[in-house]
Amino acid sequence: MTTVNDTTLNKSGTAPNKSGARADRTTATATTPAVRLADIAVRFRTKRKDVTALSEVSLDVARGEFVAIVGPSGCGKSTLLKLVAGLLAPSAGEVALGGEPVRGPRRDIGYVFQRAALLDWRSARRNILLQAEMRGLPAAAARARADELIRMTGLDGFEDAYPHELSGGMQQRVALCRALLHEPPVLLMDEPFGALDALTREQMNVELHRIWRETDTTVLLVTHSIPEAVYLADRVVVMSPRPGTITELIDVHLPREREYAATLATTEFHEATGRIRELLGAAGAHD
Ligand SMILES: Nc1ncnc2c1ncn2[C@@H]1O[C@H](COP(=O)(O)OP(=O)(O)OP(=O)(O)O)[C@@H](O)[C@H]1O
Numbered sequence: 001m002t003t004v005n006d007t008t009l010n011k012s013g014t015a016p017n018k019s020g021a022r023a024d025r026t027t028a029t030a031t032t033p034a035v036r037l038a039d040i041a042v043r044f045r046t047k048r049k050d051v052t053a054l055s056e057v058s059l060d061v062a063r064g065e066f067v068a069i070v071g072p073s074g075c076g077k078s079t080l081l082k083l084v085a086g087l088l089a090p091s092a093g094e095v096a097l098g099g100e101p102v103r104g105p106r107r108d109i110g111y112v113f114q115r116a117a118l119l120d121w122r123s124a125r126r127n128i129l130l131q132a133e134m135r136g137l138p139a140a141a142a143r144a145r146a147d148e149l150i151r152m153t154g155l156d157g158f159e160d161a162y163p164h165e166l167s168g169g170m171q172q173r174v175a176l177c178r179a180l181l182h183e184p185p186v187l188l189m190d191e192p193f194g195a196l197d198a199l200t201r202e203q204m205n206v207e208l209h210r211i212w213r214e215t216d217t218t219v220l221l222v223t224h225s226i227p228e229a230v231y232l233a234d235r236v237v238v239m240s241p242r243p244g245t246i247t248e249l250i251d252v253h254l255p256r257e258r259e260y261a262a263t264l265a266t267t268e269f270h271e272a273t274g275r276i277r278e279l280l281g282a283a284g285a286h287d
Contacts, residue, residue, distance in 0.1 A: 037094075039058055041055050053242060053244060054244045059249075067221070075242050112189045112192045168200065180215070188219075
């Protein structure tokens with residue numbers, strides 16, 4: 001485990017590469033990050049009060065990197081994902097995807113939420129294909145990609161089932177397939193497994209990590225589970241209570257292939273989860 005404070009990262013933006021080794025600083029600055037948040041502030045003005053949700057947040061996420069975001073409730077984690085998706089404009093600072101400033105809703109991202117939000121009257125396959133219909137993608141290619149994702153997520157045999165015939169885990173798999181159908185370079189996940197039982201959640205963690213390894217997707221995952229963050233991520237962003245700032249960035253030095261039980265038994269896993277707990281505990285959060 002290596003910890004880097006946000007001030008250091010603001011300037012260097014270094015990030016681990018796919019092999020788990022750290023890219024050297026010169027290479028990292030020469031490479032355009034998949035996601036860049038530069039000096040972000042977000043203020044909400046409501047009739048009753050003004051809320052500063054995020055303040056001085058800077059973060060570079062490398063292409064193909066898996067970053068988990070943890071922090072106390074209300075510290076601005078969902079707000080941060082909305083900025084990347086272009087669903088919200090920052091009050092100050094710049095957001096860029098692949099070097100291009102984000103100026104409005106982005107179609108080239110995938111988004112998975114806590115609730116799968118499937119259409120009840122459509123089968124699993126037709127829920128996945130909705131993404132293609134909304135984007136006007138060629139039907140044959142979309143069907144082939146949907147079949148590939150169905151296989152990758154172990155949904156074979158349930159393609160024609162309706163949402164009420166699927167378990168919570170299966171519904172989230174359908175939502176994941178739908179989010180990946182158009183092969184987005186960036187996948188945003190907001191507490192995607194929060195409504196699942198502990199065992200299904202573990203299985204989904206293992207599957208998500210395998211799918212991420214098999215694709216080149218950059219992932220930003222918001223989670224309240226410290227073990228989930230450390231098991232899945234290359235780096236964990238730990239946030240402070242509102243106004244959310246980055247308290248610390250934790251590099252997770254685990255091998256790319258991560259067998260679940262063996263990973264949880266490693267010293268690296270214990271050190272990283274311990275450090276995050278300490279930081280969140282010090283901030284008064286008990287996630
Ligand atoms: N549209 C909005 N208008 C006003 N305030 C908002 C709006 N969206 C978010 N907020 C406020 O901004 C802060 C951050 O909200 P956000 O949902 O990003 O937090 P979070 O870290 O994702 O929380 P949780 O972990 O509980 O889901 C909260 O205080 C919230 O009330």
